[in-house]
Amino acid sequence: MSKTILTVDDSRTMRDMLKFSLLNAGYHVHQAEDGVHGLEVLRNVTPDVIITDINMPRLDGFGFIEQVRGDGFYRAVPILVLTTESDAMKKDRARRAGATGWIVKPFDPVKLVEAIRRVAA
Amino acid sequence: MAAIKQTFFQECEEQLCELETGLLAIDDGDTDSETVNAVFRAVHSIKGGAGAFSLEELVQFAHVFESALDHLRAGRLAPSGEVLKTMLRAADMLADLVRAARSDSSVDTASREELANELRAFDPHEPSKGSGQGIQASEDDDPDIAGFEPVPICLDDLGTELHSIQNRFLIHFTPKPGLYAKANETALLMRELSKLGEIQIICDYSHLPLLDELDPEHSYLSWTVELTTVHDETAVRNVFEFVEWDCELDIQELDPEAAPDDEAITALIREMQATVEADLAARSDPQVASVPASAAEPPATAGNPAMSQRGKQEMATAAQATIRVDLDRVDRLINLVGELVINQAVLTQRVFEAGVARASGVATGIDELEQLTREIQDSVMAIRAQPVKSVFQRMPRLVREVAALTGKKVRLVTEGENTEVDKTVIEHLTDPLTHMIRNAIDHGLESPQGRVAAGKPEEGLVRLSALHRSGRIVIEVSDDGAGIDRTTVKAIAAAKGLISPEAALSEEEVDNLIFLPGFSTTSTVSDISGRGVGMDVVRRSIQSLGGRISIRSKPSQGSTFTLSLPLTLAVLDGMVVTVADETLIVPLSAIVETLRPKADKVHGFGGNAMVIAIRDQFVPLIDVGRELGYRAKDTDPCASVVLLVESEGHARNALLVDAILGQRQVVIKSLEANYRHVAGIAAATILGDGRVALILDTDAVVAHWREVATDFEEPLAAAG
Numbered sequence: 057m058s059k060t061i062l063t064v065d066d067s068r069t070m071r072d073m074l075k076f077s078l079l080n081a082g083y084h085v086h087q088a089e090d091g092v093h094g095l096e097v098l099r100n101v102t103p104d105v106i107i108t109d110i111n112m113p114r115l116d117g118f119g120f121i122e123q124v125r126g127d128g129f130y131r132a133v134p135i136l137v138l139t140t141e142s143d144a145m146k147k148d149r150a151r152r153a154g155a156t157g158w159i160v161k162p163f164d165p166v167k168l169v170e171a172i173r174r175v176a177a
Numbered sequence: 178m179a180a181i182k183q184t185f186f187q188e189c190e191e192q193l194c195e196l197e198t199g200l201l202a203i204d205d206g207d208t209d210s211e212t213v214n215a216v217f218r219a220v221h222s223i224k225g226g227a228g229a230f231s232l233e234e235l236v237q238f239a240h241v242f243e244s245a246l247d248h249l250r251a252g253r254l255a256p257s258g259e260v261l262k263t264m265l266r267a268a269d270m271l272a273d274l275v276r277a278a279r280s281d282s283s284v285d286t287a288s289r290e291e292l293a294n295e296l297r298a299f300d301p302h303e304p305s306k307g308s309g310q311g312i313q314a315s316e317d318d319d320p321d322i323a324g325f326e327p328v329p330i331c332l333d334d335l336g337t338e339l340h341s342i343q344n345r346f347l348i349h350f351t352p353k354p355g356l357y358a359k360a361n362e363t364a365l366l367m368r369e370l371s372k373l374g375e376i377q378i379i380c381d382y383s384h385l386p387l388l389d390e391l392d393p394e395h396s397y398l399s400w401t402v403e404l405t406t407v408h409d410e411t412a413v414r415n416v417f418e419f420v421e422w423d424c425e426l427d428i429q430e431l432d433p434e435a436a437p438d439d440e441a442i443t444a445l446i447r448e449m450q451a452t453v454e455a456d457l458a459a460r461s462d463p464q465v466a467s468v469p470a471s472a473a474e475p476p477a478t479a480g481n482p483a484m485s486q487r488g489k490q491e492m493a494t495a496a497q498a499t500i501r502v503d504l505d506r507v508d509r510l511i512n513l514v515g516e517l518v519i520n521q522a523v524l525t526q527r528v529f530e531a532g533v534a535r536a537s538g539v540a541t542g543i544d545e546l547e548q549l550t551r552e553i554q555d556s557v558m559a560i561r562a563q564p565v566k567s568v569f570q571r572m573p574r575l576v577r578e579v580a581a582l583t584g585k586k587v588r589l590v591t592e593g594e595n596t597e598v599d600k601t602v603i604e605h606l607t608d609p610l611t612h613m614i615r616n617a618i619d620h621g622l623e624s625p626q627g628r629v630a631a632g633k634p635e636e637g638l639v640r641l642s643a644l645h646r647s648g649r650i651v652i653e654v655s656d657d658g659a660g661i662d663r664t665t666v667k668a669i670a671a672a673k674g675l676i677s678p679e680a681a682l683s684e685e686e687v688d689n690l691i692f693l694p695g696f697s698t699t700s701t702v703s704d705i706s707g708r709g710v711g712m713d714v715v716r717r718s719i720q721s722l723g724g725r726i727s728i729r730s731k732p733s734q735g736s737t738f739t740l741s742l743p744l745t746l747a748v749l750d751g752m753v754v755t756v757a758d759e760t761l762i763v764p765l766s767a768i769v770e771t772l773r774p775k776a777d778k779v780h781g782f783g784g785n786a787m788v789i790a791i792r793d794q795f796v797p798l799i800d801v802g803r804e805l806g807y808r809a810k811d812t813d814p815c816a817s818v819v820l821l822v823e824s825e826g827h828a829r830n831a832l833l834v835d836a837i838l839g840q841r842q843v844v845i846k847s848l849e850a851n852y853r854h855v856a857g858i859a860a861a862t863i864l865g866d867g868r869v870a871l872i873l874d875t876d877a878v879v880a881h882w883r884e885v886a887t888d889f890e891e892p893l894a895a896a897g
Contacts, residue, residue: 066218069185069226076181111218113211125358134360140225156360157419162228174369174419175361 060084062103064094077165091115125154134175192219204261245296345431351399356423374406515844526865562597592642621658655737661730753838757807770821
């Protein structure tokens with residue numbers, strides 16, 4: 057049974073690229089455009105892993121992670137954040153907000169899958 | 178990937194728009210944090226995507242820009258006018274870089290670097306960071322937390338039999354509660370370790386309390402792993418990359434050769450197992466089994482064909498508010514609906530010709546059909562309607578550039594950006610508007626000193642507006658400059674032989690001279706607008722869209738260009754008339770009035786020309802039948818109908834037709850596309866009875882008549 061991934065990113069390009077790489081790796085993909093939309097999608101979908109960007113309108117990555125971790129049902133879902141290389145501060149902040157791990161942008165499809173496997177059963 | 182790249186460039190254009198709008202808003206005094214955040218995100222998005230496609234120049238500049246914007250949004254940089262000016266120039270540069278990347282060309286490195294240095298100067302900590310050497314340079318500035326450095330895992334090494342030394346590590350791993358809270362799983366970490374080599378794992382659950390004291394959120398377990406691998410310690414540490422701060426991790430390298438150590442470890446393990454089992458016997462805890470050394474191979478590796486086929490089922494994402502459609506499909510649909518309308522009209526006509534009673538069921542059905550068809554047509558037209566915003570949005574940048582080039586101060590005000598127009602009209606609007614705005618700044622507006630001397634504010638105002646008016650879209654470009662210099666214009670036109678020097682022209686007619694081909698007011702051709710082809714081309718392109726352009730000007734107050742365009746290019750409200758046994762359609766939008774001339778109102782006027790007195794004005798009478806060549810002799814105006822039409826420049830003329838048959842909405846069929854351009858005819862349509870009717874181009878007819886009439890005037894003038 058292949059896994060379901062929820063990707064949350066306000067950039068259409070990034071969403072397309074993630075979907076492309078994830079579908080190629082055999083995952084089911086759901087997408088959302090920002091934190092608020094991500095929470096809406098979560099009401100109908102149970103992903104095995106969530107991948108989220110940090111900079112997004114309405115509700116950013118940090119806010120989104122905090123909401124998910126505060127939810128009784130979803131708090132244990134692994135969440136990977138997309139982060140730019142120079143952002144050691146952001147990685148720390150994301151971790152403190154409850155992120156499970158991270159993927160560096162621009163992402164290598166192989167590393168993407170690797171990071172997913174490291175956090176998803 | 179090519180498709181995604183195209184998406185990326187489309188998205189870049191949207192982001193560049195957001196960027197400009199946001200910066201302009203901040204410049205205007207907007208202090209909402211969301212605005213500056215949106216601006217930051219726009220550049221951030223572009224940078225992200227650019228990185229994915231390895232567009233280095235773009236990435237580097239975007240990075241510098243992003244950093245500067247980061248200072249702005251964090252409040253470390255104040256949004257002063259100077260700062261915003263630089264930001265706007267940076268936005269323009271970014272746009273240039275995006276377009277260069279798209280068309281595979283490049284941007285001048287010197288100006289790019291200069292601008293980049295200006296942006297770097299905004300950094301409150303280090304005013305001069307030196308030239309950009311890629312993103313790596315700034316990474317050094319960030320504090321390295323916990324000494325952690327990401328190291329890429331080389332997957333190629335896995336599974337290959339190498340002759341290199343086998344390393345042995347003893348790993349103690351104790352997760353803290355935070356690790357689980359972040360949804361990390363020890364089992365998965367162990368599985369990752371197992372991929373590095375051979376492992377043996379022992380779990381120490383000596384700290385596990387009794388079940389009723391167990392806090393499920395707490396962490397009581399720890400593991401000892403012996404790992405034999407060809408990889409080095411960094412690779413091992415990498416497995417714990419995500420969890421390093423949430424656990425106690427101790428990695429010792431063991432001497433690979435020492436067999437005794439090996440036994441010592443095994444002995445240690447056995448000892449621990451014994452303790453554990455003794456513990457077990459004493460309690461009745463559920464046994465925590467050690468993770469098997471060889472975890473099952475994970476399901477999918479990138480590119481595994483079997484998985485891809487199965488996994489490519491797409492789940493529907495949350496409902497979108499918009500949908501992207503191929504323009505061809507929309508055009509085809511519109512065409513078909515046009516045919517539908519024509520067919521429905523033909524059917525209606527035939528039904529009634531067949532003698533079906535107007536009150537019958539068939540007639541009612543036909544009426545309903547007509548209603549429905551009309552609704553379908555309206556809906557389909559609306560699909561292609563787009564706000565003019567997309568055209569208007571390119572203007573601020575244009576204004577900045579032209580202002581800079583001419584050394585003038587200009588403020589652009591736009592109104593009615595959401596006015597909707599057919600997509601094809603929008604596409605053809607950019608060039609004319611660009612030219613008119615350039616003209617307005619270059620020729621219309623005075624220099625800052627000149628304006629102050631004239632008692633005006635230093636900053637000139639250019640206003641661009643769009644609105645719907647009587648079934649058309651009206652776009653105005655106005656400036657508060659010096660207005661048209663009529664003396665100069667007249668002199669130049671005479672010098673170029675476009676008019677005779679003694680010609681007595683009204684103010685309006687002088688203004689319209691600028692639309693003549695070959696006209697230009699600059700003696701040296703300037704870079705911007707003085708090429709002498711401008712307004713003529715503008716007028717022709719507006720006319721080809723079925724529109725009109727006119728100008729109003731007041732000396733020292735300014736000028737206003739008014740464009741009037743049809744809302745859609747596909748359908749027309751027209752008056753059906755007959756001229757010499759031919760049925761023609763005259764666009765309703767051109768007709769001001771219709772009347773039956775009375776003999777006492779009609780006067781001769783030199784040669785064969787005639788005028789008609791309408792209220793207190795004399796209006797030229799134009800015999801359409803003669804103009805189009807349908808007949809050689811004039812008709813009696815009193816036996817005809819006059820259509821008073823208004824053309825560009827608000828000039829009025831009276832067109833003579835034989836009779837009016839009625840009014841109807843017709844579907845426009847292009848004559849050029851199907852046959853060729855015919856002078857005086859705008860397009861064609863098919864009437865209810867199946868015949869083809871030509872749609873009259875009133876402006877062309879009037880213009881033609883004028884030319885002929887002027888020919889009369891010159892010999893008359895010469896003869897005294």
